[in-house]
Every structure is written in structure tokens, then in C-alpha cells.
Amino acid sequence: MGATAAVSAAAALPVTAASADDLPLPLDAAQDDPGPAAPVTVISLTDLTGRRTAVAEEGLEQLGTDAPAAAGATGATGATGATGATRAAAALHAAGLHGGGAGRGLATVRLGGLADAAPGSALTTTTAQNPNADLDKIAVLTPPIATEEFLVAGLTWDAQDRLPTGARVFLRVLEDGEWSEWLETEAEDALDSGETRAGAKAGTDPFVTGGADAVQLQVTGDAGALPASLELSLIPANPEPAEEVITETPQPPAELPTETTEPAAFRSLLGDLSQPAATVAPVSLGTTVTGASSAAQTAGVLPAAQMAGVMPAAQTAGVMPAAATVPRPTITSRAGWGADPNIMSWRPGYATLKAAVVHHTAGTNDYTPAQSASIVRGIYFFHAETRDWGDIGYNFLVDKWGRVFEGRTGSLAAPAGKMTIGAHAGGYNTGTLGISAMGDYTKVSPPREIFNSMANVIAWQFARAGIDLDTPSGITSPGTAYTPKGRGLARIFGHRDVGATTCPGNAIQSWLPSLTRAVDSQALQLFYLNNDFGPTADTQFRYGDKSAQIYVGDWDGDGVDTLAARVGRTFYISNSNSYNEPDTVIAYGRPDDDILVGDWDGNGTDTFAVRRGAIYHVRNSITSGPADQVVAYGRAEDEVLVADWDGDKRDTFGVRRGSIYFVKNSVATGVADYTVAYGRPADTVLTGDWDGDGRDTLAVRRGARYFIKNTVATGPADFEVVYGRAEDLILVGDWNGDGTDSLGVRRP
Incomplete structure (x- = not known):
């Protein structure tokens, strides 16, 4: 098996837990009662x-x-x-x-x-x-x-x-x-x-x-x-x-006094809308906690020097984990807000999701929480009946308290990586998610709750699509008053970037860089896996939120190493290297335990062991429960490596002290079976079966250069490779089941 790696990353923006489709409107005790038709x-x-x-x-x-x-x-x-x-x-x-x-x-x-x-x-x-x-x-x-x-x-x-x-x-x-x-x-x-x-x-x-x-x-x-x-x-x-x-306003009865009513505000109207509104301060995303990982001494975990700026798992208390995927935020479905199916005459179509288009409506912003669902019904009627589109145009709408409503039919049920084609930005509906703030934010700043909810919805859908916000959307502007023709657009952009409009208003438009950062903070970790030591990754995907530690193992015994994401004491285990829901979820150990991965009993399946100081609690199945074996080995301050050192199909421990390795060929208390010196004390050390001979050996990492040895022995490296970047977080595994371990990176 490949060496275990545990990776922590900065905490994501808190998200709202997933929930059922038909949701109450929690900000007002009174139920939405629209009265008779x-x-x-x-x-x-x-x-x-x-x-x-x-x-x-x-x-x-x-x-x-x-x-x-x-x-x-x-x-x-x-x-x-x-x-x-x-x-x-x-x-x-x-x-x-x-x-x-x-x-x-x-x-x-x-x-x-x-x-x-x-x-x-x-x-x-x-x-x-x-x-x-x-x-x-x-x-x-x-x-x-x-x-x-x-x-x-x-x-x-x-x-x-x-x-x-x-x-x-x-x-x-x-x-x-x-x-x-x-x-x-x-x-x-x-x-x-x-x-x-x-x-x-x-x-x-x-x-x-x-x-x-x-x-x-x-x-x-x-x-x-x-x-x-x-x-x-x-x-x-x-x-x-x-x-x-x-068609004409009736005159009042003759006996009633008449009064002149004010016409339009001719003198100023809304002023010159070509001028930008007052600068809106970026929304603060909170304080990032930095420090060394609590698992920094775990086998395969990068040392503290490599983990600078990374949040420890123990410090993520109060942050709801996205675990293997970004969960669906609380969203009121069409049934929840009372969509009339009799006026829906549009047949849903789906396209690969590329970007999100941000909108606002118009109006006074004076509605109450109890009116939000009725307003969504009104917009639905206006789009579906009055304009005869057959359905509401936006995929999602957000009221000023941050409550999210499903708009276009099928938006909640869209397959992963797809979005139902809406009617919100002419020429740019296919492959985009249209999300609209309910209100006019031309000159006033929208509430923070709208920002948070938009970030959560977009992060959820982008995670399902495996979208990397650092990459361009592939969409270019047709040329508007705000955006030159041909300019490539980011993954999140405003309606004004593709249409003759001021939407989503100056205030929301100025948000978009912060909104992009907020969505990215929730994005799943991005992995590049190589089946050899070439310069181009064979597999790229996202898995596990940025507060999760990542472990590598062959969890189902099929010969292919895949990932597990750990948040606290919960493990979200995947049996494929792709975006997916976890195949298995278990709880094991304590949130502050160091975790090791290995095939301890030689049955072809990797499982977990908990290390507490010099005591190891080993479990031989991917299930919750007590340890199958408890052993003592080494010292509490030792760095521990896991490998099949002798080729017997069983993983055991080795402890590292400086550049000296004390190797044990059984999971048992006692002295080392042999001792070997390799590399320098400051090196980062990995283990893997680099040549496919069934024995795991050592590799040392210095920046982006790797010195790989095919025997557990003192001496020069058998080969050297340059791979990835010095700041990459490195994983080791057999990604294609060919019996040979190679490298993968989790790119910050």
C-alpha cells in the first residue's frame, strides 16, 4: 500500500445543513398565508x-x-x-x-x-x-x-x-x-x-x-x-x-374634492446611473486561525514546517464540516413556496455547469419575512404567465434574510455537474446558474445574509460540478457598458457583464470578488494524481472540504488506493478517485488522535489505527468499535512511518529519529528488527512501493525534488525526480492498481 497522508486546510465559511425540500420559513412565526386567489x-x-x-x-x-x-x-x-x-x-x-x-x-x-x-x-x-x-x-x-x-x-x-x-x-x-x-x-x-x-x-x-x-x-x-x-x-x-x-382612470364622484397628485420626480429621478455608487466595503469572511496540524507527527503527514498557515482540526469547532462534499444549503423547494403546477409549461433541459450569474430584482426592499414566498409566487406568475415563458427564469432566489428558494423547475434535482437551463441572462442561460437577490441593490448594500446564502448555494453546485474557481469559465462578454467585448469571464459574474443592464446593482457587483473567495473557501480539496512520475496528472478531482484531513488507503481491497476525509472523529471514505458522495462514513477514535493507515492483518484491505503517544489502537475493519489490538512501540515524540517493509502483505510501524529509522516487521511491542540511516534530519520522508516488488521503501523530499530508494538500506538514492511544486502537499498511493506506488498532490 502507499504511505498514509493527512492534510488539513483552512476552515471553510460555515454552511447551512442540508434539509428536506419542503421547508418552513424560519424567520417569522406566522405561516405564509396568501389568502384566497x-x-x-x-x-x-x-x-x-x-x-x-x-x-x-x-x-x-x-x-x-x-x-x-x-x-x-x-x-x-x-x-x-x-x-x-x-x-x-x-x-x-x-x-x-x-x-x-x-x-x-x-x-x-x-x-x-x-x-x-x-x-x-x-x-x-x-x-x-x-x-x-x-x-x-x-x-x-x-x-x-x-x-x-x-x-x-x-x-x-x-x-x-x-x-x-x-x-x-x-x-x-x-x-x-x-x-x-x-x-x-x-x-x-x-x-x-x-x-x-x-x-x-x-x-x-x-x-x-x-x-x-x-x-x-x-x-x-x-x-x-x-x-x-x-x-x-x-x-x-x-x-x-x-x-x-x-385603460383609463375613472373620475371620482362630483361631490368629492379633487387634489392634484405628484407626477414623476422630473428634477432628479434616480440621478446619473452611469456613475458608480459609493464604494462598498468587501464583506469580511472572519478571522483565519493558523498553526501547525495536530496530526503533524502522524505517519505520512507533512511536518509542521510544511503546514504553516493550516488550521488544526481541533480548532474547527463550531464550523459545520462539508466532509466529502459541500452539503446542500437549506432551500425552500417549489412545493414549499407553493408553485402552481398548472401554469408551468416549460420542459426542463440541462447543461454542464460552467459559471454562476448573479442578479437582483427591482423594487422597494420593504417586504416582510412572511411575504417572501408570496413574492416568489408573484415572480413565478410574472415570468410564467404574464411573459409566457412557462416558468420562472432564475434557478434560485434569495430574500433579504438569506432564505433561498428554488426557482426554475429541476434546479434542485439537477444531476451533479449539470444545471437546468434558465431564463435570466439572454444568450448565457445554458451552462450557468442564475441566482437573484430579491430587492434593488443599485445604491444600497445588500444584507450580509444574502451574501452568505449566495456563497453557500454556488459552493454547493460548484462542488458537485468539480469547478475550480482559479480556472476561467470559458465564457466571454459580448460587450456591455461595463465589460469589453471578448473579455473572458470568471466563474462568478454579474448580469451586467453579459447584458444591457445595471443588474445586479453596483453594491452586489462590487461584492463579486469577495463572493468568489467565499465560494472558494468552501470548495473541496483539489487533487492531482499521477500513475508515474510524469509532469501531467492522470487524474484530477475534488474531495473533502478544506477543514478535513485526508488519508490514503485501499479501503475495499480492489488494489486501488483512494481517499478518506476526516473531520473530528468522523471519516468519509471513498472507493473511487473522483467527485462523489462517500461510500462509507464511520466514527473512530477521538478528534485529537493521530491516525495511521495500513493493512495490519494482511487481508488486502487498509484500515485505521489510532496513536496516543507510544500506544497504538489498531482496528482491522472499516467500522466503528473498539480496537482489535493495542500495542506500545517507540517513544511519544517519535515520527512514525507505516509500510510493508518485508513484503509479507502486512503493514507495520517504523519510527524515525533524525535520519535513523527503527523498523519493526510485526505489529508488536519489542525492539526493532533492524535499523537504517537515510537522508537528512530535515528531510520530509515518504514510504511506498516504488518499483512494484511488493516491498515498501523510503523516499525523501527536499522542496520539489524526491530522492527515492528501492531498498531499506543506507546509500545513495536509486533515482531522483522533480515533481510538482515545493508548496504542494504530497500523497502516495497506487492510483491505478498496477502494484506500483506513485505521487499525488493536494494543491493549496
Whole structure:
């Protein structure tokens, strides 16, 4: 067998334990109760020819201005407008929001929605002049429109049309009696080329609210270039396809007083979005604990000098181990958040995962924990029904408390290394994972919980795919306002790197280097195994998280050495050198024990022994339980090597003191069978059967150079090789079952 090696590495970012698909929403005691199904309200802004409806112009008319109308624009109403208008008038009356005239350039601002608010309170009216209002650049301005409560809003239009060149879309909503600021939502070009379905619509990002009951919309640009069938959809907590269509805002009864409502914030809107937001400080990933491995004196373990900066296993208390694989974080499945299967008409397809694309939505960020699942349902409805994609576009969504929701069908069930093809970044959906923060992070920093959850989800999927974050994704930018054409993209990038958008916002975009480091901190250990001493690895894979110690052995007796990852006293054992779930998991010994590996009874299978000082507790099966044999040998301060020194198929101990080796050919107490000198006291020593003769011998390592001896004897090396890098952590094993040991590296 090959020499045992134990490797420790820096602790990973803590992850959330795996759990069942249908999960509660733990941050709020109240269950998500969306109430009875309610219709989606649709506000029609242009007709089939692109002409404005009355409601699209009414906000401008309320300014008392003669702003030029676009050629051909009308106040046409649809056939379903009467019912919608009547219902809207009653809602406006109840909310105290009434349309009316005012002097040119003069607007009265209603901050709240209650007609009987106390004078001087935040809900009373104030006035403000906008002498610099550039009204001819406003294509659409609705009045404030009261509706039934909605959680998600989105603008759509005919898929064959586009918004006017340079157009921008702004919404403000009334939540708990307070108007939000004007907030921008961008066009969302999320389908790949050739994916447009019959009836699919173009549209904006979903706009998330905390439960709004009034809305006002502004679209800048050329009114004569508006797309056909421009509509604003307002989606409640439990949407149903039946729709209420508003084409004009009804007038309140004559006896009610009228008040002018504020139009768009013409003076500033959202400012110049081409300018970067304030610098966002990188998210701290915590303090790394460094020191020598507690197993540094174990056979085959690199000495303390080789382990500088590596976290001891004993110091990883409180870090939930990923063990052999990065576990699935807590994720609420589609069933858990109540996806309606009746509106899902998209057939899942899968592709090899290459990268993650990070997004945010739009909106006020004012939702509560109890509303998150309803918001996901609203986004699902907006994508699947309103835009007719047949399903939600993102693979995963994260609310501001860090709770993760499965989006696209099949994202949780994707095979290892694959991801269901979503609709989140047009032209870049195949081979990417789309993950979106629920909220608008254009100018404000997202909560740390979003960062942690995104890191956990991406790390989980990247580990399943064996992705090395140090390698390029193979994806190049098509050229955007932020990223030059042809630039190669990292494994984690923002939507703006491949699309005409500011998504995921300046704050999240500035996160991405830290997010990449956080994902990498959870990545499984990367191994390169060679079947000879050539310069190129024959096998490359990941196994065991970075807090785990790694051991080599033939656990199933098939002649091939494979790996076991140890965290504490638990061993995660694999019978193949590839990314996989462990074949066997056992507990043995104590967390601070030194562990040795060998075939102690000659049955062809390697097992573990625990060393405590000069006492060895040997077990002859890969199972939990007491030792089969306990022996004393050597001194507590000795470095111990394991090898089959005499070719009898049984591994035994040898102790090293400086450059002198005391070799024993049986697992027994007593004096050494022979003593030999080899190498220098400062050398790192390995054991293996380098020539396939059935006997293990010594090799000494000096940096990246190895001096290999084919007999246990004093004298010069039989051959020398240069292999890997001086900082590599070295493993020894028979990786292909040919009876000859060779080297492998675990690259930090």
C-alpha cells in the first residue's frame, strides 16, 4: 500500500445543513398565508398599434400643461375598461387619491393615502414646483392608481417591439400609507436566441414590494416610439390568471374634492446611473486561525514546517464540516413556496455547469419575512404567465434574510455537474446558474445574509460540478457598458457583464470578488494524481472540504488506493478517485488522535489505527468499535512511518529519529528488527512501493525534488525526480492498481 497522508486546510465559511425540500420559513412565526386567489390587475398603456391609452397620458394632463402629444397618440380605452375603471374609482376614493387639475408646472404632493390624515402629519399634502420639468421627454405618466394589494409589478410589451431608444422605466408605490421614492426597473432580456415562445412578451425585471395598494408609472423617451401592448401588471400574493384591465382612470364622484397628485420626480429621478455608487466595503469572511496540524507527527503527514498557515482540526469547532462534499444549503423547494403546477409549461433541459450569474430584482426592499414566498409566487406568475415563458427564469432566489428558494423547475434535482437551463441572462442561460437577490441593490448594500446564502448555494453546485474557481469559465462578454467585448469571464459574474443592464446593482457587483473567495473557501480539496512520475496528472478531482484531513488507503481491497476525509472523529471514505458522495462514513477514535493507515492483518484491505503517544489502537475493519489490538512501540515524540517493509502483505510501524529509522516487521511491542540511516534530519520522508516488488521503501523530499530508494538500506538514492511544486502537499498511493506506488498532490 502507499504511505498514509493527512492534510488539513483552512476552515471553510460555515454552511447551512442540508434539509428536506419542503421547508418552513424560519424567520417569522406566522405561516405564509396568501389568502384566497385574487386576479392580476393589468393597466393597459398602449394599444395594439402603440398608441397611448388615457391612463398613460393622465399624469401629464394633471400637470395642467400642453406638453406635446406624440403623433397618433389617443386616449383610447379597451373593451374591458369600464369594469376596471369603476373598481379603480372606488379604490381611489377609499384611499383618498383623486385626480385633478393644477397650474402649469405646479404639483401637489400627497405623501400618504388617507384623506383624513392629521394636519402636519407625514400623510398630509405639500406643494412643490418643478419649473425645469422636461415634459416632452416623458412618454408615459399615469396618475397614482389605487388597486388591490400587490407584491410584484412588471411592465410588458409586444416581443417584436422595443422601448424607445434611451427609455427608462420608473415606478413608485404606496406601502402602508407611504409613497416610495421613484425607483427604476430595467428591461429584462432573459431568453436565449431562438427561445421566444409564441405569445411571449418583452418586459422589465420584476418589481418587488412589501404589499402596495397604489402605483404610479413613468416611462421616459419618445411617445411616438412606444411599443404595442405596453402593460403594467400588478400581481397579488396568490395570483390567478383572471385579469382586471385598466385603460383609463375613472373620475371620482362630483361631490368629492379633487387634489392634484405628484407626477414623476422630473428634477432628479434616480440621478446619473452611469456613475458608480459609493464604494462598498468587501464583506469580511472572519478571522483565519493558523498553526501547525495536530496530526503533524502522524505517519505520512507533512511536518509542521510544511503546514504553516493550516488550521488544526481541533480548532474547527463550531464550523459545520462539508466532509466529502459541500452539503446542500437549506432551500425552500417549489412545493414549499407553493408553485402552481398548472401554469408551468416549460420542459426542463440541462447543461454542464460552467459559471454562476448573479442578479437582483427591482423594487422597494420593504417586504416582510412572511411575504417572501408570496413574492416568489408573484415572480413565478410574472415570468410564467404574464411573459409566457412557462416558468420562472432564475434557478434560485434569495430574500433579504438569506432564505433561498428554488426557482426554475429541476434546479434542485439537477444531476451533479449539470444545471437546468434558465431564463435570466439572454444568450448565457445554458451552462450557468442564475441566482437573484430579491430587492434593488443599485445604491444600497445588500444584507450580509444574502451574501452568505449566495456563497453557500454556488459552493454547493460548484462542488458537485468539480469547478475550480482559479480556472476561467470559458465564457466571454459580448460587450456591455461595463465589460469589453471578448473579455473572458470568471466563474462568478454579474448580469451586467453579459447584458444591457445595471443588474445586479453596483453594491452586489462590487461584492463579486469577495463572493468568489467565499465560494472558494468552501470548495473541496483539489487533487492531482499521477500513475508515474510524469509532469501531467492522470487524474484530477475534488474531495473533502478544506477543514478535513485526508488519508490514503485501499479501503475495499480492489488494489486501488483512494481517499478518506476526516473531520473530528468522523471519516468519509471513498472507493473511487473522483467527485462523489462517500461510500462509507464511520466514527473512530477521538478528534485529537493521530491516525495511521495500513493493512495490519494482511487481508488486502487498509484500515485505521489510532496513536496516543507510544500506544497504538489498531482496528482491522472499516467500522466503528473498539480496537482489535493495542500495542506500545517507540517513544511519544517519535515520527512514525507505516509500510510493508518485508513484503509479507502486512503493514507495520517504523519510527524515525533524525535520519535513523527503527523498523519493526510485526505489529508488536519489542525492539526493532533492524535499523537504517537515510537522508537528512530535515528531510520530509515518504514510504511506498516504488518499483512494484511488493516491498515498501523510503523516499525523501527536499522542496520539489524526491530522492527515492528501492531498498531499506543506507546509500545513495536509486533515482531522483522533480515533481510538482515545493508548496504542494504530497500523497502516495497506487492510483491505478498496477502494484506500483506513485505521487499525488493536494494543491493549496
